[in-house]
Amino acid sequence: MYTIEVSFSPVLYDYKLTRDNFITVIVDILRATTSVCAALEHGVSSVIPVAGVEIAKKYKKRGFLVACERDGKVPDFADMGNSPSDFLKEDYKGKEIVFSTTNGTQSVQKARDSDLIVLGSFVNLSSLSEWIISREKNVVIFCAAWKNLFNLEDSVFAGALTEKLLDSGKFVTQCDSARAAIDLWDHAKTDLFCYLSKSSHRNRLKHLVSDSDYQYTVTLDSTTVVPVLIEGHFENANH
């Protein structure tokens, strides 16, 4: 049997009890991990996470496509913002895209103590869980949160994934965060759109994330992609 642990915030990931033979699933529902799934589903060949705007600019100069948003605005040099629908242009197919996200890149840095790093979102929930089950490793679900504060959307997703993994019969959990996450998912799942509308981050981003992007974000299993980190690139493990 393999174990499941949930960290509700990057700062809590430092205190996790899982140390060996584990996959870390990074979750940043609004919006990074949902957007990377959208990009790979659409045919983008890989997504390169970078932290600062300056690094993103350097990549741009070297000819890369760059997704970047700061304070809700797409800087002049960037090709697109951070929302799922920003990645759907026909001419992005087959290309690498550099994704500048401070929060996401810090999460990837922290998660380097794991054997594998994958990205989770509602849009790839079932494929992701099947892929994880076939790996035969322990799992840590790493909620990227917002400024280190617990958020509803990442935590509810952690519950959905935990439930799927437990249902396989190959996992157990002694983790209170995992148990709480399952109960939150239980509250949310009958109407995810409505439940997560009360999330503080959804309201914070209301002017940035269109209703159609939000609808896409809370729709289960629209894609089979599993973004896995390979030498600094997120690629589709199910390709």
Add this chain to the structure above:
Amino acid sequence: MYTIEVSFSPVLYDYKLTRDNFITVIVDILRATTSVCAALEHGVSSVIPVAGVEIAKKYKKRGFLVACERDGKVPDFADMGNSPSDFLKEDYKGKEIVFSTTNGTQSVQKARDSDLIVLGSFVNLSSLSEWIISREKNVVIFCAAWKNLFNLEDSVFAGALTEKLLDSGKFVTQCDSARAAIDLWDHAKTDLFCYLSKSSHRNRLKHLVSDSDYQYTVTLDSTTVVPVLIEGHFENANH
């Protein structure tokens, strides 16, 4: 209107958004805050939180009664352990008791940025919420957790208290932790004994906390005491 914010771990308290005019409610259901409520209910005049065993020994030499437990054992020099029932001897009435708890004392140190520090537990839920409502301040609920990891019992209590405060009509919350805590409380409240039996810390402490102490811990409103920190001592604000 006043605000409510919930921190699920001491390490998350550092990132809280509430900065002004607030009460911090420290919650360590298993066992410190429940035990202090039991002590004050029983007639102990005040409880002095201290961190290390060495400090506790010094107090003992100066003639204080000392509650202390390390690795599940009461050291030879101490008068009692950390469970609620340890504080109920007849000759403790009217006395000060020094309570050695590393976790609890660190929480008190962190919470010194607030205007008032009070202790919350299921046994004083209603009295505590009435007392808070009459103060006209914002509230931060500080879950002491276990080794900084989220735990069910403190978080479910946070939900119970948040619900009471919101019901007064004098509070609002934009905090995702508070909303999640309410949903966990909603799951737990029909059978708190059973729900919290799955908590990892309850299982960790099973050999230390008797069934009767555990039953006491999950019973609502058995006391009207409100332990408030005054010059380093927890005293009953409702005295």
